[in-house]
Amino acid sequence: MSSRADINADLRKLGKHALSGYFVGLHIRFAAPLMQFQTYDEKWSEFYSQNGYALRDPTIAWGFSTTGACRWSALPIPDPFNILKDAADHGLIFGLTVSHGPIASRTIASFARADRELSDAEIEEISTTVRRLHDMTEPPASLTKAQKEALRCIAEGDRHAAAAAKLGITESAFKARLISVRERLKARTTAEALQRAKEYRLL
Template sequence: MSGVVSVRDGLNELSRLAPKGYALALRIQYQSALKLEVTYGREWAEHYGRNSYALCDPVISWGLGCEGVVRWSELVDYPDPHDVIGQARRFGLLYGMAVSCGCQESRTIGGFARADREFTDGEMERVAEVVRALHELTRPPRSLTEAQRTALRLVAGGCRYSQAAAELRISESAFKARLKAARERLLARTTTEAIARAREHNLL
């Protein structure tokens, strides 16, 4: 049993297990992750993004084709034309591991780093256990409450919050609470994102 009861708890534990940071793409579908969490240092994250290394990262290549856990040092058979792993070392990510789980249509992939030593087998097993728990916790919802659906529909239809609250005969703060609950259920940062995800999962 993982003991992970919330997404935030799981991400906090991964921060403890990977002291030099991590990048975790939860439930990749259509080349986009449901949730992307990156805690690597800002300089490396910006360098990685600026050079579009996701397109040639051996960790991602491995994760798309395999399930399980692997140390970065074991990825010698995977092409690394831009020396992504070598460059990561120059930014202090000296040792790393990767985890991949889930079906091809909804894959979760993560890379995790240390500066002092290789991850032990026990640490790798725990990281993988937490990642699998997060993969399950972020399974798309099969439903929203009627109140949540109505709130999202009104905003999607162009209503301002005060307008929508008046139409439902509730306070504006109660209306905002419904939107917040819908965002949390859909793992969306904004209401616009929540509306898009609800439509994607045929919940509106």
């Protein structure tokens, strides 16, 4: 996995193309992404959620059926609930969906504009960035024994001093383990690292 700064830099690049917002779901497993980022207008996000569109969205259906990139105007998937029309009514008039990775860990991302279709060159740049984000956020295959011990102590509710005593190390050494596991899992907090370790089945 790469650093949070690298991820944010790529998200900024994507945002320059998606003037009406984007959604990036990285490594979708068991119907939920391991990481997700979205910048759509709040009104559209609320409307989308309230109508349960995630289960009926033709862009997501397309993303699970194949890999590559497709403009919304060319999607070969039916849209019986008129989700793309509703999106257009909210300013997401022209869009692109990119799908990458194996079906068991698929990344699906969509990008929207109100003014024009994305050009072929822009689609290639977006696709390259999505593939890079997918690769840099690939979960680690494992954690070290020391990292697992530290997370288990946190999961059991131990404070730093108590956890360090339990493991027979200094408190500063225990904190260093937590820092290393946060970096490995690209987590901002220890709680987030613990959650990701569980999601990745590393504990």
